[in-house]
Amino acid sequence: MGHPREEARFRHVREGDVRAPIRPVRRSTSVSGLPTRCGNVVGSSPAIQRVLSVVEKVADANSTVLVTGESGTGKELVARALHDNSRRADCRFVTVNCAAIPEELLESELFGHVRGAFTHAVSNREGRFAMADGGTIFLDEIGELPPDLQVKLLRVLETGEFNRVGASRPLSVDVRVIAATNRHLEAEVAEGRLREDFFYRVHVYPVTVPPLRERPEDIPAPDPLAIDVALLDMNHGWPNLGHDSLVHAVMDASCEAIEAGLPA
Numbered sequence: 001m002g003h004p005r006e007e008a009r010f011r012h013v014r015e016g017d018v019r020a021p022i023r024p025v026r027r028s029t030s031v032s033g034l035p036t037r038c039g040n041v042v043g044s045s046p047a048i049q050r051v052l053s054v055v056e057k058v059a060d061a062n063s064t065v066l067v068t069g070e071s072g073t074g075k076e077l078v079a080r081a082l083h084d085n086s087r088r089a090d091c092r093f094v095t096v097n098c099a100a101i102p103e104e105l106l107e108s109e110l111f112g113h114v115r116g117a118f119t120h121a122v123s124n125r126e127g128r129f130a131m132a133d134g135g136t137i138f139l140d141e142i143g144e145l146p147p148d149l150q151v152k153l154l155r156v157l158e159t160g161e162f163n164r165v166g167a168s169r170p171l172s173v174d175v176r177v178i179a180a181t182n183r184h185l186e187a188e189v190a191e192g193r194l195r196e197d198f199f200y201r202v203h204v205y206p207v208t209v210p211p212l213r214e215r216p217e218d219i220p221a222p223d224p225l226a227i228d229v230a231l232l233d234m235n236h237g238w239p240n241l242g243h244d245s246l247v248h249a250v251m252d253a254s255c256e257a258i259e260a261g262l263p264a
Contacts, residue, residue, distance in 0.1 A: 039081035041074065043218035047210040051078060058205045059085040064157060066142075066202050067180040069209035075180040076138060078209055083136040088176055091135030096128050099141035107149060108165045117166025129162060133173045142202060143183035143194065150198040157201045177202075 038052045058065060059082050067075040076095065083093045101109050108117075112127030128137060145153065156162045157177060161170040179202050188194035212219060 039084050040077045041081050043215060045215035045217045047215040048218055051207060051209060054205070054207045055081050055085065058082070058207075060087055061205065062176055063204040064177045064179060064202050065205045065207060066185075067178065067207045067209060068185075069180075069182065070211050071182050073209040073211050075182075075209055076140065078207060079136075079138045079178040079180060082178055083138075083176075086136070086176065088135045092132050093136050093138065094128050094132035095138045095140065097140045099144040103146055106145075107152065110149070111152070111162045111164050113165035114167045117164075121166065124164075127162075127164065129156065129173050129175055130171065132175045134175075136176045136178060139177065139179045141181060142179040143181040143185055143188055147193075147195065150195045154195070154198045154201055 038055055041048065041052060041055070043049075055078065065079075065082060067078050069075050080093060083089060096110065098106065108125065108127065110127050110129055112125050112130055113121050114124050115121055139153075152162065156173075156175075160174060161172050163170050185194055185199055185203065189196050189199050
């Protein structure tokens with residue numbers, strides 16, 4: 001949650017000291033010794049190795065991690081790897097897409113509500129933070145949060161406390177927060193759409209996930225056998241298969257071959 005002593009304990013992590021008190025991260029290595037996998041984050045390029053290195057260093061920290069990158073780069077996979085390699089791995093990993101929930105429902109979704117808090121609130125409801133108690137909550141598209149919810153989330157990050165909608169008594173949780181965005185949050189702060197204090201609470205450990213076009217060496221080589229099978233099927237069983245579908249079919253077959261340890 002960002003406790004000062006916790007941040008002091010892990011300050012040397014941000015400064016590059018590899019002697020941080022962390023658990024071993026479950027990683028796979030290639031013949032050359034380069035890391036190729038951490039959970040479902042796969043690759044041996046220098047760019048993805050930097051991501052895996054950050055995961056290794058901050059997995060057990062309780063402070064907030066901000067995962068940035070373009071849409072489709074695998075930000076949730078990085079968040080999951082952080083959780084799975086932390087001391088919270090045996091507890092819940094709860095995901096919330098802040099952009100997919102209507103603004104008027106988002107507070108109740110995050111913090112829950114009590115019976116009678118609003119129309120149709122016929123019973124008490126547990127929010128996502130309560131569900132994640134002891135574990136990790138992943139807040140995707142954090143840049144979509146409206147200002148009033150930024151203030152309430154800031155309180156959770158600072159104190160570990162929140163109020164359910166309609167309740168006067170606060171609840172306490174022990175939750176590690178991982179946030180993600182495809183926006184440039186510094187620009188959002190400059191333009192007044194994001195609170196500066198909220199930004200700095202979220203931006204404790206930044207991790208940037210590079211797009212695949214910047215690390216082409218992480219694209220698995222197509223399996224020749226998979227290409228032959230796909231072409232054969234296209235000629236005999238898939239007469240209307242388009243080029244994009246063929247590419248996806250070949251790549252899927254190639255990945256399955258690599259996972260099975262077959263030559264690609």
